[in-house]
Amino acid sequence: MTTPPSALIIDDEPDIRDLLEITLTRMGIEVTTAADLSQAYAALKHQTFDLCLTDMNLPDGNGIELVQWIQEQAPATPVAVITAYGSMDTAIESLKAGAFDFVSKPVELPRLRELVNSALKLASPHPEQPATEGDPGLILGNSAHIRKLRSQTRKLARSQAPVFISGESGSGKELVARTIHLQGPRSDGPFIAVNCGAIPSELMESEFFGHKKGSFTGAVENKDGLFRSANGGTLFLDEVADLPLAMQVKLLRAIQEKAVRPVGETKEVPVDIRVLSATHKNLAELVQEGLFRQDLFYRINVIELAVPPLRERSDDIPLLANHILNRIAREYECSAARLTAAALERLQGYAFPGNVRELENALERAFTLCDDDTIDAGDLQLGNGKQPPVPGLTPGERQPLAADMTIPEGDIDLEGYLETIERQTIEKALEATRWNKTAAAKKLGITFRALRYRLKKLGME
Structure with missing residues (x-):
């Protein structure tokens, strides 16, 4: 017979304590209650719990003290904090101390059940394992920097705190975000990554929050938007520094209220997501320059995680x-x-x-x-200051080809145009050699491997 999960509830108000106990008991959880910190410490020393739910203000202390004590004495036990309505600073303080998540008074039971279910999905921390090539979603490497980073991601995966991932371009910030998602209780949910700098400003609200059919010209059908698409999972905001100020205000409200209002709708729609964000820019400097909102900075930068450069x-x-x-x-x-x-x-x-x-x-x-x-x-071809040759064409062949090109007038898609030239050149070589790839590669002045690579990339196989 499977042992039911257990929870410890700490609150000095009997009515709140009873409400929480009834709700969790109906979820099949064995509940122990405490009215203050001294009773909570006694219970924790006597028993191991799968979840701890504590009020912030208690007769003999506050919930932050309990969070810190559990982090040291029982780190495998997730702790959620109950805060007063609108006390976002207190909630953030609890998350920084190591709380799994928070819920505000008056407690909304659907939100409470979501929190409890997420907490119970958490597994005990695993011992450090060396990275191997076949591990999916794992940050590869065995250097001290990467061992530390993997340890941090495992710890952060057990929390619902917003994480700001800093690091240089190309250092692997999205991989770190995906790893946090995969190792956490939301791993069964979607992981939605969005490059904030790639969305036109006039479409941002619709892209993030969705829209109602007919709400504006071109809205031919209802759209969920990124927040609702990530419901139950993780939304990764890459290059968050590129958001315009007007959008930063709306993003802050959506994160704080855990709800979005699609364009054209009059009611907000609740969303259950974890927000991770990243940029290669210095957000603190942008805040000082007035280019990034300070309140949004504090909201997404509850915990900062630095990704080391490859060098x-x-x-x-x-x-x-x-x-x-x-x-x-x-x-x-x-x-x-x-x-x-x-x-x-x-x-x-x-x-x-x-x-x-x-x-x-x-x-x-x-x-x-x-x-x-x-x-x-x-x-x-590293660091010689020269432009590397394009695979598929030798330097001797590029010059006459460039001279024979007819550049179309007006705006052009350079990548598409060059791809068309490359495709036509390869087709001519294959036709001239009766589709003998070895001979075609020789005619093009490239290796057989390079030709296979180009055929695969161009979809010409």
């Missing part, structure tokens, strides 16, 4: 490079390439201003150019 963890490069090369090989159905000792030394001696993203790009480029499944230092 500070060069010992992780061999593991990362091996993982990236194997992924590229699987994607393009080729045999995996290996790095020579000289290539590996070159990678570990390079500063990587673009971080892991630059490492990925360098290896993908080298993968298409190398011979005999071996990447040497020269194939990496």
